[in-house]
Each structure stands twice: as structure tokens, then as C-alpha cells.
Amino acid sequence: MISEKLKSIILKELNLSDFDIKEETLASEVPGWDSLKNFTIFLSIEEEYGIKFLTEEILSIKNVGDLQKLIDLKTNGNEK
Amino acid sequence: MLNIYFLSNYSIEFIFESLRKKLIEFQIEFNIIYPGFNQYSQQIFNPESELYTKSPEIVFISIDLNNYFANNFDLKNNPPITENVSNQIEQVFQSFEIISEKLKNSTIFIDNFYLDSTFNFGTLEYNFFNLEELISKLNSRLIEIQQRHHNVKIIDINALINKYGQKELFDYRLLYLAKFKWNKKGIDKLSDLYISHIKSYLGIRKKCVVVDLDNTLWGGIIGQDGIENIKLSNDGIGKAFYDFQSYLLKLYNQGILLAICSKNSENVVNLVFEKHPYMILKPEHFAVKKINWNNKVENIIEIAKELNIGLDSLVFLDDSKFERELIKQQLPQVEVPDLPDDPSLYTIFISELDYFNFHKLTDDDFKRNESYRLNFERKKQEESFSNIKDYLRSLNMKVEIKKIDDFTFPRIVQLIQKTNQFNTTTKRYTESEIMQMRNSDEWEIYSFSVSDKFGDNGIVGVFILKFYNESSKINIDSFIMSCRVIGREIEDAVLYFIVNKAKEKNIKTLTADIIPTPKNEPCRNVYKNYGFEEVKENSWALDITKKDFELPDYFQLISL
Structure with missing residues (x-):
């Protein structure tokens, strides 16, 4: 499940009012989610959740599901 | 449309x-x-690159030297860089020279250099290795380039990082x-930082700072505390106010107008001006003083009116949240920053406001405040004459008209880019466009300056003529005059000059357009008043063969 919080961070960074973001969604399928935006999305997630990603982790993420799992891991499942 | 071109050796996008x-x-x-970070050399060194075909108004060059340093040190050298890196640096400087030569009509902004702390040699730095010193030297070389090329400006990225x-x-x-x-x-x-430079390039800036007095220029309330108890001194919290006043004085000396808007009794305030030893701002530094018990909204409207500037040219500084909110609500055009609660922070606060960006100060900026003060003396005298012509005659006005040259160029650019009120067409030509017109036979650009018995106003206006020799016509493309001299009928002297210019060239007709904007009301009737006929809406023409033209007797006209 992709949390509302994560979804809203992504949509806000991309200036989208709505988009169906699922676990298997790839960045390339979401309008405006290019390599540039990718980093601002990561930076916003770090800010919002108070976590830090390793460079390797950012590189290893394949889809939004992976991203959600990584956030869950770093926040011990307790979204702040 | 402003074309902004970026050149960089990293992903500046x-x-x-x-x-x-x-x-x-x-x-x-x-x-x-932006052609991409790996395109830097290609764009500059290839004479047929997009950079040169596009010839953009603005180019930003951001080179991060640290990209060259990574893993490229030679510790046998001092500065400890390899020959390869040293060559790359030379190539960068060569590229600056080439682009500044080739894009003379563009403004080239170059970031200065800094050393990434990763590469600083710690205790060895300055004692054994001189890498920081190398950076300083390179920055000095950059200044030399800026001094040799009028189209190069430096962006002090170092100050930001510091x-x-x-x-x-x-x-x-x-x-x-x-x-x-x-x-x-x-x-x-x-x-x-880039925006500050773009604003400066476009001449977007505030013209006047309106300040409150109590708890703004000094600590405490003069009406209650008395002159000996207000906080204003050379140490302690009183120094915070002294420093804030010094900062305002610095702005004044750069040509920013100052005005007072304070709920106070004028005689009490005058005493502070006269007697207080640390009152660094003097009455003559203020172009307008509204010291009364009226509503500040009315006072601010009057300040703008008396200075002949728009409300959107004002910045209002007041410690009172109530007054600030009032102005924000009632006069949304006025910029009202929220002064910090602690007066110790006033100076750093105002230094961070991005309202007053200049790339150069012209003689006129240095003189501006003085000329506003003289305006009030003129006004006083005007009131003593019942007839405006008698008054104008008493001024002994001298109008000097001069074709654009290197010395008048910066002021002309400034007037074209920032004059709102007396500006017939409000065409905001960029420095490069003005340069092109200057080099063309079809265009002539003139500036005019005015002096009178009260003093010299410096260059106060510009007009641009376009010649259509085959159809025996001159079009007054732009006619621009500083609001400081509106109301002295100087436009008549200028139009008289243009008529004569046309006669010299056997040209029969003058044409001119008015492009109305929300602000240029003061110039809408300039052609009508001189006898032009409206051939279609806002489009005027004057047949100069039909009558004789005379220079009003209160002007002495000098054309250089």
C-alpha cells in the first residue's frame, strides 16, 4: 500500500492534482517525474519523514512500492 | 522576452x-x-554554436573548479595542482575572454570561484600548500576581466557560501x-542570487525607504521618554539603532530616497535632529517628512505623490505590526517587510532585503537625493509666483541635448529601463538593443540634462528617433523624462530641438505614438499640447512646414 502521505509528497513535487500511484508504478509512468524531479522528491521525503537515504538506496529503488518499503524500514513502520 | 543562456560544467539545470x-x-x-553541462567548451569555442547564433541578452557562466580538482593534485607543486588542471583553468579563462569579445551586446554573468572544503589542506593550507590563495588569485583575474569588458559582471557566489x-x-x-x-x-x-542580478540588469528596484521614528530609528518613544532617554548611542542596544541609521545613510548615498512617516509632534522630533549627538541621519537626508498624527495610509500616499513615484517604489519600515498590517491591507503595492522584534537584528535584516540591486552607480544616483531636496525649494518658490511662466522664467533653465556616447550610455539604459510615468511608449530596450540602435544609421538616441539656478539635475531624459528618409519622416520612438522634472515644460524645449533636427534634414513630418500604460498618464498629452494631430488613436503626427516653432523664452537650449 502506498501511504497517502507519500502520495501527496510526490504529487506536490510534480504539481499534479491527482494520479493513481500504485506499488508497481514506475517514475517513467508519472507525468513530469524525470531524473531532475526524482531528486527533489527524495529530498522532500527526507525532509518530511526526518530520514536520510544512502546514495545506494536511492539508486536501487525500482518503483514506488520499493520506495514505500524503504521509508517503512527507516521509520520502523511508524510514519511521523 | 529575456533570453537567459546558461553555461556550466555541472548540472546547473x-x-x-x-x-x-x-x-x-x-x-x-x-x-x-541550457545546452547541457558537457557542452561548455563546444558552445564557447565553436564560432558557429547555438550560443553565438542565438546571441542571448543574458549569459550565466557557472564553473565549479572543484570538479577539476577532484583526484588531480600534485603534491610536489605549490599550488598543489597538476599541469592538466592548471591547463583546464587556463582554458576556462580563455573561454571568458572569447565569449566577452564575441557577445559584446550580451551581458555575461560569471560566478566567482570557491574552494570546496573537501579540498582544503587543513593545517597545511596557507602554511605549506596555497590552494586557497590560488582561488583568490583566480578571482582577482576575474575582476580584471570584468574591468576590461563592460559586458561582464561577476556573481559573488563566494559571499553566498561564506x-x-x-x-x-x-x-x-x-x-x-x-x-x-x-x-x-x-x-x-x-x-x-541569480534573480538579484537579473533584477539589477532589468532595473527592477525600489526607489524610496519610508521609515517610522520611535523604536525604528531610535529605541523608545521620544514623546514620552524625552531626548536624553531614547536609545541611540555608540554602544549597547543604542548602537543597534545607530548602525541601522548608518545603513540607511549608505542607501541614501547610493541614490535611494528616504522619507519619514511617523506619528509624532514635529517640534519634538526636530529637537532630536538638532540636539542628539548620535542622530546620524539629518533632516536634509529625507526627501519628505510626514510627522503628524494623521493616518499613515494618507501620509504614504502623499509621500509617493510628492516624490512623483509610484506606491510600488516604496518600502515601508515600521516596528509596529499594527501600522504594517494597515499599510499591507490598504496599500498592497507598497513593500512592507516585517521588521524583526529585536532592534539588534534591524541592520542584518535590511541588508538581506533584495530591493536595491545595482550593477553600477551613475553620477545621477549620487546626485539624486540632492536634486529632490532642491525640488522642494523650487516648489516653495513656485508658490510665491502667481503665474507659472513667471516662475519658469525665474529659474534660468538650461537644457542640454546630447547624442548618446560612452559616458551617457549607462544613465540612458537606466532611464529606458525604469522610467514609468513620463514614458510615451514604455519600450524597455535592453542594453544590447540600445547598443545596436546606437550603431545603426536609422536610429538616433539623445539624452538631455537640465540645470537651473538651484542646481544641476544631471541627465533627466532620453528620446529615440527613427529616421525614414525616403518618406521624409522622423518617428519619435520613445520620449522619456524623469519624474523629477515633470511640470517644467522641458518637453517643449526637447520637441523644439527635434523639429529643428527634422528641418536640418529637410524632413517634413514628425510622427509619434503613445502607448498607454497604467502609469504613464503624465505624458499622454505631450504631443497634443505641442500641436500634433491625432491621425488614429494614440498615433500622432506633426507637419512642421505648416507653422513656425519657437523656443519658449525661459529656456536656454544647448545641443552638444
Whole structure:
């Protein structure tokens, strides 16, 4: 499940009012989610959740599901 | 449309979104062009590159030397860099020379250099290795380039990094993911810095700071505390106010107008001006003083009116939240920054406001305040004459008209870019367009200056003529005059000059357009009053063969 919080961070960074973001969604399928935006999305997630990603982790993420799992891991499942 | 070209050796496109948002906020129409970070040399060294075919108004060059340093040290040398790096640096400087020569009509902004703290040699630095010194030397070389090429401006990225610190601004993970290391805050601050330069280039700035007195220029309330108890001195908290006044004085000396808007009794305030030893601002530094018990909204409207400037040229500084909110609500055009609660922070606060950006100060900027003061003396005298012509005659006005040259160029650019009120067509020609017109046979650009018995106003206006010799016509493309001299009928002397210019060239007709804007009311009737006929709406023509023209007797006209 992709949390509302994560979804809203992504949509806000991309200036989208709505988009169906699922676990298997790839960045390339979401309008405006290019390599540039990718980093601002990561930076916003770090800010919002108070976590830090390793460079390797950012590189290893394949889809939004992976991203959600990584956030869950770093926040011990307790979204702040 | 402002074409902004970026050249860089790192992925500077990460700041573009932030930059775009800010440009839109200032209603600047723009187009950002970036050929990619690996395109730097190709764009500059290839004479047929897009850079030269596009010939953009603005080029930003951001070279991060640290990209060359990485893993390229030679510790047998001092500065400890390899020959290869040293060659790369030379190539960068060569590229600066080439672009400044080739794009003479563009403004080239170059970031100065800094050393990434990663590469600083710690205790060895300055004692054994001189890498920081190398950077300083390179920055001095950059200044030399700026001094040799009038189209080059330096962006002091070092000052930005000094202020916030590299750890605050960089995220090194990005360097390996994206060849870019500025974090969100860094992106925000870096784009702010570029925006300041763009605003300065476009002449977007405030003209006047309106200040309150109690708890703004000094601590305490003069009416209650008395002159001996207000806080204003050379130490302690009183020095905070003294320093704040000094900062305002510095702005004054750069040509920013100062005005007072304070709820107080004037005689009490005058006593402070006269007697207080640390009152660094004097009555003559203020172009207008509204010291009364009226509503500040009315006072501010009057200040703008008396100075002949728009409300949107004003910045209002007041410690009272109540007054600030009132002005924000009632006069939204006025810029009302929220002065911090602690007066110790006033000076740093005002220094960070991005309202007063200049790339150069002209003689006129230095003189501006003085000329506003003289205006009040003129006004006083005007009131003593019942007839305006008698008054004008008493002034002994001298109007000097001069074709554009290197010395008048900066002031002409400034007038074209920032004059709102007496500006017939409000065509905001850029420096490069003006340069092109200057070099063309079809165009002639003139400036005029006015002096009278009260003093010299310096260059107060510009007009641009376009010659259509085959159809025996001159079009007055732009007619611009500083609001400081409106009401002295100087336009009649200028039009008389243009008529004579036409006669000299056997030209029969003058044409001119008025393009109405929300602000240029004061010049709408200039052609009508001189006898032009309206051939279609806002389009005027004058057949100069039909009658004789005379220079009003209160002018002495000098054409140089």
C-alpha cells in the first residue's frame, strides 16, 4: 500500500492534482517525474519523514512500492 | 522576452525550476536555454554554436573548479595542482575572454570561484600548500576581466557560501547521483542570487525607504521618554539603532530616497535632529517628512505623490505590526517587510532585503537625493509666483541635448529601463538593443540634462528617433523624462530641438505614438499640447512646414 502521505509528497513535487500511484508504478509512468524531479522528491521525503537515504538506496529503488518499503524500514513502520 | 543562456560544467539545470518560479513572481518574461553541462567548451569555442547564433541578452557562466580538482593534485607543486588542471583553468579563462569579445551586446554573468572544503589542506593550507590563495588569485583575474569588458559582471557566489556555509548548502550525495551538489536550501539561495542580478540588469528596484521614528530609528518613544532617554548611542542596544541609521545613510548615498512617516509632534522630533549627538541621519537626508498624527495610509500616499513615484517604489519600515498590517491591507503595492522584534537584528535584516540591486552607480544616483531636496525649494518658490511662466522664467533653465556616447550610455539604459510615468511608449530596450540602435544609421538616441539656478539635475531624459528618409519622416520612438522634472515644460524645449533636427534634414513630418500604460498618464498629452494631430488613436503626427516653432523664452537650449 502506498501511504497517502507519500502520495501527496510526490504529487506536490510534480504539481499534479491527482494520479493513481500504485506499488508497481514506475517514475517513467508519472507525468513530469524525470531524473531532475526524482531528486527533489527524495529530498522532500527526507525532509518530511526526518530520514536520510544512502546514495545506494536511492539508486536501487525500482518503483514506488520499493520506495514505500524503504521509508517503512527507516521509520520502523511508524510514519511521523 | 529575456533570453537567459546558461553555461556550466555541472548540472546547473537543477536550479531552473526554482529560478522559473521566482522570475514569474517578478513578472519577468523569459526563456531559459541550457545546452547541457558537457557542452561548455563546444558552445564557447565553436564560432558557429547555438550560443553565438542565438546571441542571448543574458549569459550565466557557472564553473565549479572543484570538479577539476577532484583526484588531480600534485603534491610536489605549490599550488598543489597538476599541469592538466592548471591547463583546464587556463582554458576556462580563455573561454571568458572569447565569449566577452564575441557577445559584446550580451551581458555575461560569471560566478566567482570557491574552494570546496573537501579540498582544503587543513593545517597545511596557507602554511605549506596555497590552494586557497590560488582561488583568490583566480578571482582577482576575474575582476580584471570584468574591468576590461563592460559586458561582464561577476556573481559573488563566494559571499553566498561564506554567509551560509558549505555544509548548509551542499548535499554531496547529489554529486554522485546527479553531478550537482546544491541541496534544496542551496538551490533556493543560488537562484535568489541569480534573480538579484537579473533584477539589477532589468532595473527592477525600489526607489524610496519610508521609515517610522520611535523604536525604528531610535529605541523608545521620544514623546514620552524625552531626548536624553531614547536609545541611540555608540554602544549597547543604542548602537543597534545607530548602525541601522548608518545603513540607511549608505542607501541614501547610493541614490535611494528616504522619507519619514511617523506619528509624532514635529517640534519634538526636530529637537532630536538638532540636539542628539548620535542622530546620524539629518533632516536634509529625507526627501519628505510626514510627522503628524494623521493616518499613515494618507501620509504614504502623499509621500509617493510628492516624490512623483509610484506606491510600488516604496518600502515601508515600521516596528509596529499594527501600522504594517494597515499599510499591507490598504496599500498592497507598497513593500512592507516585517521588521524583526529585536532592534539588534534591524541592520542584518535590511541588508538581506533584495530591493536595491545595482550593477553600477551613475553620477545621477549620487546626485539624486540632492536634486529632490532642491525640488522642494523650487516648489516653495513656485508658490510665491502667481503665474507659472513667471516662475519658469525665474529659474534660468538650461537644457542640454546630447547624442548618446560612452559616458551617457549607462544613465540612458537606466532611464529606458525604469522610467514609468513620463514614458510615451514604455519600450524597455535592453542594453544590447540600445547598443545596436546606437550603431545603426536609422536610429538616433539623445539624452538631455537640465540645470537651473538651484542646481544641476544631471541627465533627466532620453528620446529615440527613427529616421525614414525616403518618406521624409522622423518617428519619435520613445520620449522619456524623469519624474523629477515633470511640470517644467522641458518637453517643449526637447520637441523644439527635434523639429529643428527634422528641418536640418529637410524632413517634413514628425510622427509619434503613445502607448498607454497604467502609469504613464503624465505624458499622454505631450504631443497634443505641442500641436500634433491625432491621425488614429494614440498615433500622432506633426507637419512642421505648416507653422513656425519657437523656443519658449525661459529656456536656454544647448545641443552638444
